[in-house]
């Protein structure tokens with residue numbers, strides 16, 4: 001298998017955690033795609049994912065999987081023990097629901113803030129975003145506030161349950177974690193007083209799969225090009 005990715009970016013990081021959880025990290029060849037140089041918007045990559053986003057998993061038979069949820073489902077089922085996406089109908093339904101909420105209310109909202117209310121990934125990328133780019137700053141700001149509201153929602157969830165989708169670590173936790181990492185990079189602070197969320201964050205950060213990925217920073221050239 002080949003994973004088209006970029007170190008330190010939040011969506012590829014979701015799959016790095018999955019690979020570590022499933023002990024599949026060594027079965028994958030990692031192919032870096034230059035997001036800041038807009039390599040993912042050029043023909044070769046668009047042939048792999050017409051939506052022009054990372055990550056993409058290419059199977060040995062040439063099958064191309066994109067969308068983190070789809071890639072996670074594939075990897076999770078390889079060993080017949082899909083602990084991350086659910087083993088029973090009830091687990092599957094609950095994890096799917098909570099994952100989607102983490103994606104839409106936090107991770108995607110942060111992404112919209114980052115791309116539309118800040119310089120995002122820089123000049124090379126702006127040309128590929130909406131033609132109304134310049135007028136979308138206000139919408140981007142609103143999305144930032146929506147992400148903060150999403151974090152309040154998940155604080156309530158985590159006051160009632162140890163993990164995002166119940167009593168086990170799952171794909172829903174991975175999505176929320178990626179959203180919080182992305183929020184930090186985009187300059188959205190976790191609102192004060194969200195103690196259950198902070199306790200969960202401390203616990204999740206200690207998981208071996210997450211610690212392993214935690215060592216994976218953005219490439220120095222990417223940090224430089226983004227002005228950090």
Ligand SMILES: N[C@@H](CCC(=O)N[C@@H](CS)C(=O)NCC(=O)O)C(=O)O
Nearest residue numbers: 009010011012053054055067068069
């Ligand atoms: N829903 C997609 C999101 C993928 C995504 O937005 N990836 C980011 C990297 S973290 C990307 O490729 N951004 C480039 C861009 O927006 O041009 C998934 O689950 O894989």
